[in-house]
Amino acid sequence: MLFKKNIILFLIFFATYTHIFAQRDEIGGHIGAMTYRGEVSSFSMNSAGASAGIFVRQNWNEAFSSRYTATFGKIRANDANSDDKFQKARNYSFTTGIFELSAQAEYNFFPFRSLSRQQLWSPYLFMGLAYFRMTPQKNFNPDYSLNQIAIPFGVGAKFVIGENWNLAIEFSARKTFTDNLDDLNITTTIPTQPRSVKGFTGNPYDKDMYFTSSFMIGYTLYKVRCPRFYSL
16 A cells, blocks of 8 residues: 555656656757868868758756757868878868767756756756768769768757747767768779879778767747746
8 A cells, every 4th residue: 555655656746847847848950060080181170061950859857958959961171171291192072961860868067947046057068879871972982871870979058048048059079980971981992093192092990070069049848937037
């Protein structure tokens, strides 16, 4: 009998908890830049491509959130911008489109949008899992898969800018398991490549990465009214 009573109390607590917190869902969009690190370029904003997308965030409590994001972007680089003489001799450039779907967990350092205190901003960390499809412009190597997985991780800062509106600035990296973001690997044959640098292509032991720097704006969907002190 006591066990059943405890179960009922737990269910009442869980229902109350999810009503207060799990209903604070957020929808929004993001825009920014996408960059790349690989055989053609180290990380550089000089060759950044554009990125944009949408997201849904579930704020489970004041510290933890889950986020689901769809992102479109482009990465690019050119050997002509390198100081390395071998890269200049190779004279390779690329542009690759990326479509990404990701699920991430976020940790807020401060109790963001606390119901008991006025907290107008918080830094946060996040990590997750992503699927992405890459579309190389040249596609010298059609034998590898264009569908890949990655581990996104990064840091950001959230700001309350209204009763329901949030703004975030975020930097994220993607750990990939492919060396083909630039369509350049050890088997690549580049038609314009001089014979003297024919073997200077990809390094299969150093996987490519891509990065995003984003501005994000979100609208929080409250089923209970937002505290008055957030009505800026």
